[in-house]
Amino acid sequence: MAQRPYVIDQMISAKAIAARVEALAGEISRSFAGTDKLVVVGLLRGSFIFIADLVREIDLPIEVDFLEVSSYGNAMESSREVRVLKDLRGEIAGRDVLVVEDIVDTGFTLTHVLKLLQTKGPARVDSCVLLDKPSRREVPIRATWTGFEIPDEFVVGYGIDYAQRNRNLPYIGKVRFT
Ligand code: IMP
Numbered sequence: 001m002a003q004r005p006y007v008i009d010q011m012i013s014a015k016a017i018a019a020r021v022e023a024l025a026g027e028i029s030r031s032f033a034g035t036d037k038l039v040v041v042g043l044l045r046g047s048f049i050f051i052a053d054l055v056r057e058i059d060l061p062i063e064v065d066f067l068e069v070s071s072y073g074n075a076m077e078s079s080r081e082v083r084v085l086k087d088l089r090g091e092i093a094g095r096d097v098l099v100v101e102d103i104v105d106t107g108f109t110l111t112h113v114l115k116l117l118q119t120k121g122p123a124r125v126d127s128c129v130l131l132d133k134p135s136r137r138e139v140p141i142r143a144t145w146t147g148f149e150i151p152d153e154f155v156v157g158y159g160i161d162y163a164q165r166n167r168n169l170p171y172i173g174k175v176r177f178t
Pocket residue numbers: 046078101102103104105106107108109110153154155156160161162
């Protein structure tokens with residue numbers, strides 16, 4: 001797909017991300033201490049690097065599952081409609097669930113996913129997001145754990161894409177059109 005030309009300016013370094021992920025995993029490990037029924041659910045595809053780093057720092061006997069939802073519309077605007085493209089493989093009834101997401105923007109996606117998971121009878125549902133853009137919020141929702149609050153910029157890297165590109169950058173960068 002043809003894109004307007006752009007450059008990527010680093011916003012959060014790989015080192016800063018690693019330090020924050022370690023701290024988040026520590027808080028999560030303490031919060032779920034003693035449980036042997038935690039399922040960490042990554043939202044595909046944007047969370048794949050974040051969840052990979054996060055679970056390796058969580059000191060609990062966890063399971064990992066994935067859910068893929070889609071929003072319709074163009075590459076830079078999230079839509080209000082959310083559709084399940086790939087459902088969980090495992091049961092979450094009676095389980096503790098931690099949803100791992102890349103970004104909360106308007107809040108529609110996380111709100112919808114949490115509502116959906118609640119219908120499956122989990123014991124507990126919490127969420128951990130790497131990035132939050134509070135100024136963009138349209139639905140009042142806050143993740144249980146947030147990595148970084150960022151301004152209203154379109155970001156890529158560390159799993160996050162612009163038109164499917166740039167997921168492999170080791171840092172978070174902002175897209176600047178040239
Ligand atoms: P929300 O439903 O508006 O909260 O949108 C959340 C989803 O929109 C995220 O999971 C991302 O897929 C996408 N998104 C929001 N902001 C950005 C961004 O800056 N870069 C890339 N994707 C984004």
